[in-house]
Amino acid sequence: MQLKTLNGDVAKAVGRGDGQARALSDLLVRDTPVAYAFIAPAFFLLLFLVAYPFVLSVWLSLSDARVGETGAFVGLENFQRLLTSSIFLQTLQNSIIFTAAALGAKTVFGMALALLLFRIGRFKRLIRGAVLLPFIVPTALSTLVWWWMFEPLYSVVNWTLKSLHIVSRDIPWLPDPYLAMFTVVLVNTWRGLPFFAITILAGLVAIPRELYEAAESDGAGPVSRFWHITVPLLKPVLGVVILFSAIFTLADFNIVYVLTKGGPMNMTHLFATYSFALGLQGGQISQGAAVSLFLFPILLIVVFTQLRMVRRATTYE
Amino acid sequence: MNSAARWARRIRPVFTLYVPVTPFVLFALFPLYFMLVTSFKKNAELYDVNAVPFLIGRGVTFGHYELLSKDTLFWSWFLNSLIVSLAATVISVVLGVLAAYPLARLKFPGANSFGVAIFVTYLVPPSLLFLPLSTVVARLGLSDSLWALVVTYPTFLVPFCTWLLMGYFRTVPKEIEECAMLDGCNRLQTLVRILLPVAVPGVICAALFAFTLSWNEFLYALVFVSPAELKTMTVGVFSELIRGDIYYWGGLMAGACIGSLPIVVAYVFFLDYYVSGLTAGAVK
Numbered sequence: 001m002q003l004k005t006l007n008g009d010v011a012k013a014v015g016r017g018d019g020q021a022r023a024l025s026d027l028l029v030r031d032t033p034v035a036y037a038f039i040a041p042a043f044f045l046l047l048f049l050v051a052y053p054f055v056l057s058v059w060l061s062l063s064d065a066r067v068g069e070t071g072a073f074v075g076l077e078n079f080q081r082l083l084t085s086s087i088f089l090q091t092l093q094n095s096i097i098f099t100a101a102a103l104g105a106k107t108v109f110g111m112a113l114a115l116l117l118f119r120i121g122r123f124k125r126l127i128r129g130a131v132l133l134p135f136i137v138p139t140a141l142s143t144l145v146w147w148w149m150f151e152p153l154y155s156v157v158n159w160t161l162k163s164l165h166i167v168s169r170d171i172p173w174l175p176d177p178y179l180a181m182f183t184v185v186l187v188n189t190w191r192g193l194p195f196f197a198i199t200i201l202a203g204l205v206a207i208p209r210e211l212y213e214a215a216e217s218d219g220a221g222p223v224s225r226f227w228h229i230t231v232p233l234l235k236p237v238l239g240v241v242i243l244f245s246a247i248f249t250l251a252d253f254n255i256v257y258v259l260t261k262g263g264p265m266n267m268t269h270l271f272a273t274y275s276f277a278l279g280l281q282g283g284q285i286s287q288g289a290a291v292s293l294f295l296f297p298i299l300l301i302v303v304f305t306q307l308r309m310v311r312r313a314t315t316y317e
Numbered sequence: 318m319n320s321a322a323r324w325a326r327r328i329r330p331v332f333t334l335y336v337p338v339t340p341f342v343l344f345a346l347f348p349l350y351f352m353l354v355t356s357f358k359k360n361a362e363l364y365d366v367n368a369v370p371f372l373i374g375r376g377v378t379f380g381h382y383e384l385l386s387k388d389t390l391f392w393s394w395f396l397n398s399l400i401v402s403l404a405a406t407v408i409s410v411v412l413g414v415l416a417a418y419p420l421a422r423l424k425f426p427g428a429n430s431f432g433v434a435i436f437v438t439y440l441v442p443p444s445l446l447f448l449p450l451s452t453v454v455a456r457l458g459l460s461d462s463l464w465a466l467v468v469t470y471p472t473f474l475v476p477f478c479t480w481l482l483m484g485y486f487r488t489v490p491k492e493i494e495e496c497a498m499l500d501g502c503n504r505l506q507t508l509v510r511i512l513l514p515v516a517v518p519g520v521i522c523a524a525l526f527a528f529t530l531s532w533n534e535f536l537y538a539l540v541f542v543s544p545a546e547l548k549t550m551t552v553g554v555f556s557e558l559i560r561g562d563i564y565y566w567g568g569l570m571a572g573a574c575i576g577s578l579p580i581v582v583a584y585v586f587f588l589d590y591y592v593s594g595l596t597a598g599a600v601k
Contacts, residue, residue, distance in 0.1 A: 030424055032425040034423070034504045035423045035428070036425065038415040038419045038504075039415070039416050039419055039431060041415060042415065042435075042479060043416075043431070045471055045472065046434065046435075046438050046475065048453075049453065049468070049471075049472045050438050050446065050472050052453065053449035053450045053452075054441075054445075054446060054449070056449035056452060056453070057448060057449040060449060060452075109341075113338070113341050116337055116341070117338070119330075120334050120335070120338065121330075125588065127338060127342060128588075129584075129585070129588050130342050130345055130346055131341055131345045132584075132588075132591065132592070132595075133349060133584070134349075135595070136533075136580055136584050136591060137349065137580060138532065138533040138535070138550070138551050138576055138580065139533060139535065140533070140535040140551040140552070140554075140555055141550075141551060141554060141555075141573035141576045141577055142348060142349070142352070142573065142577070144352075144554070144555065144569050144570070145348045145570060145573060146348060148355060148569070148570065149348065151564075151566070153366065154363070154370070154566075156351060156370040156371070159366075159370050190344065190345070193341075194345070194595075198592060198596060199595065202596040247440055247442055248442055251442030251443075251444045252444075253443075254535045254536070257535075258555060272442075272444030272536075275444070276536075280540060289449060292444060292445050292446075292447075292448060293445075295442060295445045296445065299440060299441065299442075299445070303436070303437050303440060306436075306440075
């Protein structure tokens with residue numbers, strides 16, 4: 001139906017010239033029923049399985065529901081109880097330390113790796129392919145090998161350190177609370193580093209070569225070129241990568257669950273693992289929901305900052 | 318002098334680039350190498366504190382792989398992962414293509430809000446919603462079935478696919494579609510016959526990532542499905558090969574190797590797609 005009228009319009013548009021052709025092109029992009037029909041499946045999926053669970057999670061956190069029971073409204077009681085619980089406060093502290101340490105390590109080493117990858121010519125594909133591998137291998141499975149590498153009795157890390165006479169006794173990597181935190185940060189860095197390196201590399205490629213040439217002819221050394229050209233021009237990319245990774249590092253479940261289950265003495269519990277322990281293993285689904293909702297503020301911050309950055313970028317274009 | 322200078326120029330990158338990049342490559346690859354080596358070692362060597370752990374010194378064994386095949390439901394888990402990942406990928410790519418097209422091409426009321434909604438759900442980590450989702454899954458009667466995963470994986474795959482494909486569709490010139498529409502094609506025909514063939518790389522990229530993310534998923538599979546024979550690869554290897562305090566390290570590593578294999582094979586063949594998908598996800 002509609003197409004026929006369109007065809008009629010075309011004949012006229014072709015006859016009348018440019019302005020009309022533009023009006024026609026505008027007509028071609030206005031098709032609200034079709035747009036809604038195409039979007040509907042995705043929209044309803046996200047409505048029922050993301051938006052509704054989110055609302056449910058808020059409701060659960062305000063109730064005294066347990067697994068299998070609906071529960072009654074109790075207001076902010078769950079949050080009050082959490083904020084006076086020493087395990088939760090420990091989880092809060094762990095989350096901050098874990099996220100800050102892992103993000104710091106991934107940013108610094110990711111930048112270094114990206115700068116190297118950028119200049120490497122020979123074996124480029126091979127080296128890029130190799131350093132990217134940790135990111136695509138299933139995390140739950142690759143964390144198992146890290147567990148084996150830090151196993152108290154047969155740890156390959158301890159074997160190496162002892163063979164090199166760096167230490168004389170086994171280091172208790174996972175039983176010691178502080179070393180356990182170090183280990184989970186290490187594994188998270190191992191897994192996330194490729195994402196930082198590859199994305200920063202894409203940012204590096206986009207920096208115009210002329211800037212470096214101009215700076216070089218002005219007598220700027222490599223260090224000054226890095227701080228005055230590379231870093232400022234990488235800032236948008238770095239910002240996106242760090243914000244994006246902040247959410248998924250803070251929300252990490254797999255690495256901590258496989259390596260330490262939150263132990264020893266809750267010293268590596270993050271929101272996700274603690275919420276799992278409370279809500280599923282402990283059956284206190286309302287408390288568990290309240291814990292996982294602590295991930296929401298960071299999500300909001302990241303969304304707002306990213307959207308602002310996107311808007312700014314489009315207005316500059 | 319001249320040849321010495323040329324030699325110096327040729328040798329310099331070895332020290333400024335290849336030597337510094339070596340620790341990164343070793344750091345990335347060693348755990349995976351160690352996984353492979355462990356899976357082929359005999360138990361006697363595996364649990365000998367004096368044996369050199371890096372190499373296989375006393376002969377290769379396939380015993381751990383045999384144990385996996387015979388004494389566990391390993392191949393069921395493998396098949397479950399395959400079914401769930403393929404189904405979730407197909408659903409997500411189809412829904413993603415459908416949603417990305419109007420977002421990239423059409424003007425309609427609410428386009429902006431829907432774009433933002435897609436972006437927000439793209440950033441929602443699974444660990445934020447697994448508890449209420451488990452309630453929803455139970456109410457739908459899907460607990461302890463693979464359907465629970467086929468239905469829930471698209472919640473994080475569809476936003477990703479839509480986001481990626483939207484960016485990709487925008488790079489395709491509009492004019493060819495306009496011609497098709499003037500020739501009497503409707504929207505769906507234009508999308509399927511004209512835009513998709515041009516956008517094949519974008520679709521492959523979305524499908525590869527959707528498959529990889531489904532195959533690697535752990536939390537939902539752990540929470541929504543508990544019967545041993547219905548577990549996916551990642552959960553099965555982790556939870557069924559550790560019995561109390563007994564760890565079958567050889568078997569665990571063998572399972573981890575085979576569990577990673579399909580993804581690694583796909584990765585080797587489609588490296589460039591993975592690289593572009595990875596950067597598109599964050600940069601755009």
